[in-house]
Amino acid sequence: MVDYFNSRILLQPSDVPKEWVNILPDLPTPMTPLINPMDGKPAPFEMACAIFPKECVLQQVSEELNIPIPKKLREIYASTYRPSPLHRALGLEKELGIEGDKIKIFYKNESFSPTGSHKPNTALAQAYYASKEGVDTLITETGAGQWGSGLSYGCNLFGIKCIVYMVRASFLQKPGRKILMMSYNGEVYASPSRFTDAGKMFYDKNPEHPGSLGIAISEAVEHSLRSNTSRYVLGSVVNFVLLHQTIVGQETKIQLAKAGVEKPDVLIGCMGGGSNFGGFMIPFVRDKLYGKLPDVEIIGVEPRACPSVCKGEYRWDYGDTAKKAPILKMHTLGHTFIPSPIHAGGLRYHGMAPIISNLYQNKIIKATMHHQTEVIKAALQFARVEGILPAPETAHAIKETIDQALKAKENNEKKVIVFNFSGHGYFDLLAYKEFMDGNLIDYELPSIDIKNALSDPEMPIIDESQF
Amino acid sequence: MVDYFNSRILLQPSDVPKEWVNILPDLPTPMTPLINPMDGKPAPFEMACAIFPKECVLQQVSEELNIPIPKKLREIYASTYRPSPLHRALGLEKELGIEGDKIKIFYKNESFSPTGSHKPNTALAQAYYASKEGVDTLITETGAGQWGSGLSYGCNLFGIKCIVYMVRASFLQKPGRKILMMSYNGEVYASPSRFTDAGKMFYDKNPEHPGSLGIAISEAVEHSLRSNTSRYVLGSVVNFVLLHQTIVGQETKIQLAKAGVEKPDVLIGCMGGGSNFGGFMIPFVRDKLYGKLPDVEIIGVEPRACPSVCKGEYRWDYGDTAKKAPILKMHTLGHTFIPSPIHAGGLRYHGMAPIISNLYQNKIIKATMHHQTEVIKAALQFARVEGILPAPETAHAIKETIDQALKAKENNEKKVIVFNFSGHGYFDLLAYKEFMDGNLIDYELPSIDIKNALSDPEMPIIDESQF
Numbered sequence: 001m002v003d004y005f006n007s008r009i010l011l012q013p014s015d016v017p018k019e020w021v022n023i024l025p026d027l028p029t030p031m032t033p034l035i036n037p038m039d040g041k042p043a044p045f046e047m048a049c050a051i052f053p054k055e056c057v058l059q060q061v062s063e064e065l066n067i068p069i070p071k072k073l074r075e076i077y078a079s080t081y082r083p084s085p086l087h088r089a090l091g092l093e094k095e096l097g098i099e100g101d102k103i104k105i106f107y108k109n110e111s112f113s114p115t116g117s118h119k120p121n122t123a124l125a126q127a128y129y130a131s132k133e134g135v136d137t138l139i140t141e142t143g144a145g146q147w148g149s150g151l152s153y154g155c156n157l158f159g160i161k162c163i164v165y166m167v168r169a170s171f172l173q174k175p176g177r178k179i180l181m182m183s184y185n186g187e188v189y190a191s192p193s194r195f196t197d198a199g200k201m202f203y204d205k206n207p208e209h210p211g212s213l214g215i216a217i218s219e220a221v222e223h224s225l226r227s228n229t230s231r232y233v234l235g236s237v238v239n240f241v242l243l244h245q246t247i248v249g250q251e252t253k254i255q256l257a258k259a260g261v262e263k264p265d266v267l268i269g270c271m272g273g274g275s276n277f278g279g280f281m282i283p284f285v286r287d288k289l290y291g292k293l294p295d296v297e298i299i300g301v302e303p304r305a306c307p308s309v310c311k312g313e314y315r316w317d318y319g320d321t322a323k324k325a326p327i328l329k330m331h332t333l334g335h336t337f338i339p340s341p342i343h344a345g346g347l348r349y350h351g352m353a354p355i356i357s358n359l360y361q362n363k364i365i366k367a368t369m370h371h372q373t374e375v376i377k378a379a380l381q382f383a384r385v386e387g388i389l390p391a392p393e394t395a396h397a398i399k400e401t402i403d404q405a406l407k408a409k410e411n412n413e414k415k416v417i418v419f420n421f422s423g424h425g426y427f428d429l430l431a432y433k434e435f436m437d438g439n440l441i442d443y444e445l446p447s448i449d450i451k452n453a454l455s456d457p458e459m460p461i462i463d464e465s466q467f
Numbered sequence: 468m469v470d471y472f473n474s475r476i477l478l479q480p481s482d483v484p485k486e487w488v489n490i491l492p493d494l495p496t497p498m499t500p501l502i503n504p505m506d507g508k509p510a511p512f513e514m515a516c517a518i519f520p521k522e523c524v525l526q527q528v529s530e531e532l533n534i535p536i537p538k539k540l541r542e543i544y545a546s547t548y549r550p551s552p553l554h555r556a557l558g559l560e561k562e563l564g565i566e567g568d569k570i571k572i573f574y575k576n577e578s579f580s581p582t583g584s585h586k587p588n589t590a591l592a593q594a595y596y597a598s599k600e601g602v603d604t605l606i607t608e609t610g611a612g613q614w615g616s617g618l619s620y621g622c623n624l625f626g627i628k629c630i631v632y633m634v635r636a637s638f639l640q641k642p643g644r645k646i647l648m649m650s651y652n653g654e655v656y657a658s659p660s661r662f663t664d665a666g667k668m669f670y671d672k673n674p675e676h677p678g679s680l681g682i683a684i685s686e687a688v689e690h691s692l693r694s695n696t697s698r699y700v701l702g703s704v705v706n707f708v709l710l711h712q713t714i715v716g717q718e719t720k721i722q723l724a725k726a727g728v729e730k731p732d733v734l735i736g737c738m739g740g741g742s743n744f745g746g747f748m749i750p751f752v753r754d755k756l757y758g759k760l761p762d763v764e765i766i767g768v769e770p771r772a773c774p775s776v777c778k779g780e781y782r783w784d785y786g787d788t789a790k791k792a793p794i795l796k797m798h799t800l801g802h803t804f805i806p807s808p809i810h811a812g813g814l815r816y817h818g819m820a821p822i823i824s825n826l827y828q829n830k831i832i833k834a835t836m837h838h839q840t841e842v843i844k845a846a847l848q849f850a851r852v853e854g855i856l857p858a859p860e861t862a863h864a865i866k867e868t869i870d871q872a873l874k875a876k877e878n879n880e881k882k883v884i885v886f887n888f889s890g891h892g893y894f895d896l897l898a899y900k901e902f903m904d905g906n907l908i909d910y911e912l913p914s915i916d917i918k919n920a921l922s923d924p925e926m927p928i929i930d931e932s933q934f
Contacts, residue, residue, distance in 0.1 A: 114854025
């Protein structure tokens with residue numbers, strides 16, 4: 001018997017986790033450092049602190065198992081939107097013909113944050129630390145605009161100016177995002193822009209260049225180095241961002257337990273830089289590594305147009321296109337790779353979070369990929385029965401969830417599938433319009449580009465034995 | 468001491484109210500019936516049932532104090548989004564310099580429903596009844612699109628086709644709303660359209676006519692009468708819609724009590740047709756009428772460009788422009804009045820819910836009005852500290868709330884102010900863009916138009932002594 005009155009699991013504001021889960025000490029192989037692009041050596045502490053807020057730099061390499069969440073931050077989370085709800089997807093289960101309790105689908109709903117996604121979780125943390133450290137301006141890039149909105153909101157709360165370089169493809173597809181960022185006093189530029197050397201390299205050749213997260217990062221890093229009271233921050237990829245997002249997975253674990261699920265079978269999230277997927281699955285990964293959840297399957301979903309893990313190489317690469325940001329060991333399609341202009345702008349990044357790359361390389365987690373038409377089709381199927389219209393990024397997780405549920409149904413398996421609903425798609429309506437009009441197209445991965453992108457003669461030699 | 472961890476009051480899904488509050492038997496003067504526009508007599512039951520779902524017609528005139536909410540409906544509310552949160556507006560209080568516990572601001576947050584407003588509360592109810600009665604198509608009008616989205620969503624859940632006539636001014640200002648409605652399989656036409664006699668009257672003279680709710684209602688009613696398995700439904704004005712919305716006020720009462728507030732001082736909502744304001748305040752009105760809340764001030768907020776209550780007359784008038792819908796006793800600016808194209812499309816209605824008009828006439832509630840620039844300014848002030856970007860309609864309630872709080876501060880009064888946050892503004896970004904660009908303009912009420920609109924020689928004589 002389906003229990004509708006216990007299908008949405010809510011925690012109280014006072015249940016906001018007190019600590020973040022730091023997976024670094026648990027990793028099967030040691031985490032690699034950020035590398036200085038100038039000399040191929042680990043970036044010195046002072047150098048990292050000239051880029052990021054200092055507290056974030058400390059968290060980036062922390063060996064503590066758990067890191068306390070400052071009280072002020074917990075207060076803001078609790079009084080605004082956290083914990084987020086966990087929903088049993090009863091509508092979707094019915095739609096897929098799996099009513100009953102054999103196959104259960106749950107989703108953690110991060111779309112009810114003020115800016116509509118999981119991004120404020122780390123935006124608030126970074127803005128909080130920056131304000132404490134006397135930083136007056138934070139500069140960043142954004143793909144689809146979820147991160148730029150989250151940071152604009154967070155900065156405004158802490159009285160910090162926010163400047164956002166928004167990938168032009170998304171800037172044009174999602175005009176509402178710019179207005180939202182401006183509503184929170186954010187300053188927004190389409191990238192590549194004329195305002196940085198990194199941007200001009202592309203802008204001067206083609207003022208309509210669609211841009212990429214790699215280019216936008218270069219612009220934001222360059223801009224941030226102009227003043228010593230400004231810092232660069234980012235919304236994904238690096239360890240401390242995934243750390244801040246672990247509140248998502250921790251809440252999910254408590255909520256699943258309240259729903260009577262001690263051992264979920266499959267965990268799914270979309271991954272671009274890896275922050276929503278990372279924050280969602282890391283607390284479960286710890287349980288897996290500690291033998292408490294030995295059989296849980298953890299799946300990251302990429303777009304076929306930009307499958308860094310599924311089709312990239314695990315190697316050292318620049319985090320950005322203009323080689324201004326640190327070098328990272330990660331799965332990458334190459335820092336010069338410009339992904340096709342799919343609607344899931346937040347997944348158009350050439351690399352992957354080193355934590356996720358490490359876990360994938362160690363076979364703790366899996367990865368898969370889908371085309372955007374099948375993804376948006378799945379998102380519409382979801383919206384029609386569950387109500388909320390998903391962001392195109394989130395839609396990747398939904399497509400994989402539906403596939404997994406149907407496979408379990410075919411195989412007559414008992415299964416609990418949980419995915420992270422990272423954000424709503426109210427600013428991404430063009431994707432849905434194109435799909436409904438029959439105009440949405442898929443992009444194959446251009447293989448020659450990638451081979452070129454992966455060979456950069458300027459890449460310094462990195463001696464891994466040194467750290 | 469501000470308690471951040473108890474500033475957002477959440478109820479559990481099982482707390483969804485079991486009954487709707489029917490204010491009709493409590494009204495100080497009897498509720499007037501719907502009048503047949505053909506003969507000036509109360510619309511017979513059969514005639515009303517040819518327009519609306521039968522169960523709604525019964526609710527429209529019910530004398531029961533409370534009406535049970537069907538179990539199936541409660542299940543859907545509970546498993547998707549209800550009860551909605553009640554927030555203490557700590558950010559706004561700080562912004563206004565009223566931190567502490569002397570002046571408290573709360574808001575009931577209806578923006579976390581699947582379509583972003585309070586509209587699904589009644590959309591789900593109407594679609595449920597229609598489906599039970601064998602209706603296969605529901606046809607309606609929408610202003611800003613909140614109602615059209617809610618009904619498209621509700622209809623789709625119950626396997627009913629949904630057709631929406633959307634006021635052209637909003638259709639052009641808010642293109643995303645159309646895509647959202649289509650995402651839920653809704654069919655959307657800009658009104659006035661070529662598809663109905665009522666629409667052609669205006670369309671043929673001016674294909675770019677901005678439209679009005681009055682015209683769109685005429686089109687929807689006309690279209691619905693073409694088949695006996697289709698019905699017209701609406702998202703505001705009539706008694707049964709306000710009835711369905713009373714879950715909002717009932718939850719608010721429980722949540723305020725949990726927050727230690729037994730007697731709020733001021734309740735505020737925006738009003739166009741009156742559904743969000745009505746649903747929010749009706750449970751409190753009952754308490755006021757029963758002597759439990761003798762001093763509570765209840766204020767409806769209108770746009771200065773369309774102030775039906777503040778500047779209209781209390782009289783019999785057609786519910787729609789083409790005189791196809793029933794005649795109602797209400798505050799009205801006249802059924803031919805075409806409001807200026809303000810962004811708060813949901814408030815562009817010439818009349819007011821008869822329940823609200825009755826309560827206003829009996830001095831149980833008050834009304835006020837504001838211009839859209841001051842309203843959007845207040846909304847931005849709110850968004851910057853509370854996070855959520857309000858719908859332009861909701862922004863009217865926020866402007867009044869801020870004014871009330873500042874007045875209480877000036878007078879050194881102790882006060883609890885509660886307003887209904889009826890919906891988010893993610894589809895209304897043009898309003899914010901125009902404001903930030905300095906291009907948003909205000910519209911004065913054109914007095915001559917109204918005088919003309921109020922005198923219609925075709926209006927039948929209505930003998931109030933007959934009922």
